[in-house]
Amino acid sequence: MSERRKLTLKDIAKDLGISVSTASRALKAHPDIAQETIQMVKDYAAKHNYVPNIIAVNFRKSRTKNIGLIVPELVHHFFSTVISGSIDEAKKSGYNILVSQSNDFLADEIVACKTMMASSVDGLLISISNETYDGDHILEFIDEGKPVIQFDKILEKLPVPKVIVDDFEGGYSATKHLIDQGCKRIAHIAGRKDVLNACERMKGYKKALNDHQIPFKEEYIRYCESISEEEGEQFMEEFLALPNPPDAVFCITDLVALGVIKALKNKGISIPDQIAIVGFSNWKLAEIVSPSLTSIDQHGYQMGVVAVRMLIQKLEDKNFEIPDTLELKTRLVIRDSSVKVKA
Structure with a gap:
């Protein structure tokens, strides 16, 4: 060289x-x-x-007042609320948000990062794709003196701040709620085994079962690849074909839970009397679907606000110390899909 x-x-x-x-x-x-x-x-x-450029250019003297934001899916309710929170918070300080999506593919994420870099964004907010295992393309921003904040779906080894929700506690409280309703055979339609937040929700599910002396059974577990309504429907049909079907299902997202509801309605199975359901994300549709869906609120809007606030503080003060990880607490929102009438 x-x-x-x-x-x-x-x-x-x-x-x-x-x-x-x-x-x-x-x-x-x-x-x-x-x-x-x-x-x-x-x-x-x-x-x-x-x-390091972070010192040499002092975060670049010529600012564009633009912040890059990359998400796996624009149409996903959770990420749309993150985007809304980000835009609202950025406007308060005179910044704009440039949004792109990876479609949950690494190749698209790399292209999005290069596009953001070419657009001279001042910093980057990113929720990684399911295929991202090495973040060299993200660290290029740090090398150029541009701060990066990860949120929701993160790569732990990246030495940049992270904003996440307590997925473990969310999985635990969802499962405990079903146990409190008298459910004993609780299935979990999980996310991919190699995605951190999905793994944390699974750990919370297992811990709740263990704390209440309910054995963990692999037959009650299914793993999504695309996290879709179709997978929810398919896996629920597989559960119903078991000799001893579950009496409750905890789903990785509300979208998957919709597929579960569809499968149960097609079979004429009463929700929640025969099978109770809890989702995760607390989409707006959780309120209007019938029956209304109990879900874990992961505070997407607040996550967007917090992530942008941290990034702008770093942009405005290069010596500002950002915590390695900022964890937001989840909230169980109880609706009709899980509350069983006590005998």
Whole structure:
């Protein structure tokens, strides 16, 4: 590499045979990085006169007052509320939000990131796709002196702040509510096994069962790939075909719960008397579907507000300390789909 060109994190990572995220964390002496790696990276950076852009350009003197926001799906109710919160909060400080979607594909996410970078956004808010396991394309923003905030669906190893909800507690309270209604055979239509928030909801479900001496049974578990209404309908039909079908279902999202409701109505099964249902996200449609859907509110609007507020604080004050993780609490919203009449 020519010494006349500014050394980047990507250059350091490539020359040392490590990932960009490891190089970034090593320069910050992150406790998860081995001391030998930290020293190796720092020595290399010193030898080649590496100066992080975050210092060199002071977050860039010429601001566009634009913030990039990348979500998996624009039409998803939760993400639309995040977008609304982000836009409302950004306007208060004179910032604009540029929105893009990844369609839950890594390739589309990378293109969206490059487009945001080309548009010279001042910073980035991102909820990663289901296919994102290495965030080098996201760390390029940090290398260019642009702060990044992850929200909802996150990559833990990325050394950037995160805004999440307590998915474990959400899964726990949904399952406990069904247990409190007298349900004993509680199924869970889960998200993908490799997605962090889905895994946390599953852990909460298992913990609630264990705390109430109800055995966990694999036959009552199904895993979504696309998190769709069709999967909810299909998996509910599979549950009904079991010798001992469940008497309740906790769904990874409200959209999946809609498919469950459809399958039960087609079979003439009473909700919640025969099978109770709890969703997750608290979509607007949860109030109007029949029966109305009990759901876990994950506060999308508030998440958008908080994420933008953190990013702008960092943009306005480069020394502002942002917490590594800011966790919002969920809320159980009880409606008709889960409340069983006591005998």
